[in-house]
Every structure is written in structure tokens, then in C-alpha cells.
Amino acid sequence: MQNNFNNEINNIPVFIYGLLEEDERRNYMRIYRKQLRDSQNPFEMPEVEFIKTFRLNQDLTRILIEWLEPHAGIRRRTTKLPFYLEVLATLNFLGTGSYQHSVGSCTWVAMSQPAISRSLKKVCRLVTGLLMPEWIKFPTTMEEKTAIKGGFYEKFGFRGAIGCIDGTHVEIITPPITDVDHPPHVYIDRNGVHSINVMLICDSNCKILACDARFPGSVHDSAIFRVSDIRNNLRMCFENGDDTSWLIGDSGYGQEPWLFTPIPVVAPGSPQERYNQLLRSTRNPIERTNGILKGRFRCLIKHRVLHFHPVQAAYIIYAASTLHNIALWANLALEEDEIVVENDEGNGDNAVGIVEPEQNCFNLGRAARENYIRRNIIQ
CATH class of the missing domain: 1.10.287 (Helix Hairpins)
Known part of the structure; x- marks a missing residue:
């Protein structure tokens, strides 16, 4: 009828x-x-064009739609957009970094700017709430830690590493001056722009193990880690006898028993210098992870400012990080020339404002580092 x-x-x-x-x-x-x-059916596009437009291949996109659609809510209006178009519009925005009116004028996803905005909010929150807990997990069991340690040792020769940690900034527009919960001045980072400082932890295969996008750009990497649940978990494990598992960080972090950082001053040719060199190469996955994440989802790259409130911007970051892991699971590679290199990432070796651990924790960390060098670095 x-x-x-x-x-x-x-x-x-x-x-x-x-x-x-x-x-x-x-x-x-x-x-x-x-x-x-x-x-016009987007799934009739050639696969290469589809990946370029939506950043995932067709099979993976169909799987994503199947995962999310049962939780997308009841359509009360017959004229409401099909859910698959909402997902495609979101992927297009995440992948291209284009402003919403550009996505809306896409031949394959012809939607108005308000429709794009609603779809982006809806889909990113669905991905964050439903998929992120399953796809972004920090290792907590001994089996999980052992598997990750094996990956780092096989690739870099570093024993005991269960992840690399670093911060990366994602620029946002200035929050409203009337927003007492998100005052604009706290989002001004060391480069003088408004941003969110995102804590990322990855394994040796560039899989994201943790992502925290709650903090403004003025907050130091070490301060974010200091108040994180992950640090509390590592500390508890250390106190319960696990003294052979640690994260790998740069000198923007304070040395702790569960977080190894470079030694500031070393003698040429010394075991300490070789330790620094080994640590630097072992940290490479976090830099590559950040480059792949921003290369695939270019809305996150420098100067592609997210025109959203910090809360919605965080959902976009979480959704992109989750989809990054899903793409890795599907063996969806990114071309090398698409990987983003941003030279000002993190707080680096000349970091200021480091939140040092308490003295006892720092002493235990320094002792653990020296013990590692004695046991594993050739004299």
C-alpha cells in the first residue's frame, strides 16, 4: 500500500x-x-573510494552498523534518516576533518548541517558507550601483561614493558566564557591555543590500551597520569608484588617504580646511555600510534580545530580511538604517507611543570631503573 x-x-x-x-x-x-x-547507495562505491571517503572498508562499516543499530533508539518519524547514513556521515566527518557543511554536501551523504551535527553526537556517544569498554582495555591480568611484554621484547628487546604513554593535544574552539565547568582560560595550552590534552597508552602493535580526554590543554602530561585510575592500579600491583611491569614514558613524566623514563645526564658509552637509547626506540609505538590515529581520523590533526564543546570533543576523540583499534583488528592498514607527524607532541625532554611523584616513590623508581640497567644492559 x-x-x-x-x-x-x-x-x-x-x-x-x-x-x-x-x-x-x-x-x-x-x-x-x-x-x-x-x-545513491554508498556501498556501491569502489572499495578504494569508499575507504578514502569513510576511512573504513565496506565490510567493517557494515559490521559497525550492525553493532550499533540495535541501540540507536526507536524511529518515531518515517522521514527520519536511516541509521546507516548517520554512521557514514560520522565516519566521513571523523576521517576528512571537513566542517559539517562540507560533509553534508558530499554526494554520498547529502545531509543538512543540523542533521550531521545530530548524527555525529549520536554515533560518537554510541561508539564510546557501547564499544570503547570492549575495545580499549588496559591489561590487568598476568596473562594480558605477559602477552604485551612479549611484543615489546620481541620488537625492541626491552623487558617488562606493558605500554607506552604520552600526551597529545587536540585543538578545540574557545569554550563559552559563561561555562563555569569549562572556563576557557584553562584550555589554553603551551602553544597559546585552546586544546584538550589526551593521555594515550599503547602496546607494541600501536593498539590503544587507554585514552583519557577529560583534561584541558593547560594540564601537564604527568598531572593527568598522576590522578589516573591506571596509575592507582599500577601502584596497587606493585605493592602486591608485581615489580616487573612498567610503562615507558619520556622525560615529561617523573620516574616511578611502574613508569620508566630517560636518565637526564649520562656519560657517553655508558650503560645509562644505552638504556636511554633502548628506551627511546621502545617509545616509538606511541608516536606511531598518534600518527596513525590522526592520519586516519584527520579531524584530530593540528589546526583542524574541533568546533565543539569540550564534552562533545571528548566523545569524538574516544570514538576515533575506538575505531582506530577496530581498524587494527580488521588489518586495515594506513598508507605511510598518510601517517601524521606532529613535532610538538607531548611535553618532551625540555618539559616544564612536571608533577613529580612523592619522594619515596621517586627513590623506589630510581632504584628500579638502576636495577634494570644492571640486569639487562650489557656493561
């Missing part, structure tokens, strides 16, 4: 259409626009 009605109304001559009542005319245009939008 409905199909027959659609066929009939689409065949109305122009002169008769002009005689329709206002409600009938509006209903006719809604049906026409919906049919026009659905007439």
Missing part, C-alpha cells in the same frame, strides 16, 4: 502538485527527498 502511494505521489504532474494543500505538498517533498537520498 505504502509503495503504491509513493509511486502515485511521485507521478503527480507539476501543475497538479501546485494545487495540493500545504500539508500534502510538504509530505510529497519529504518523500521525494528521502527517495532521492536513498537512490
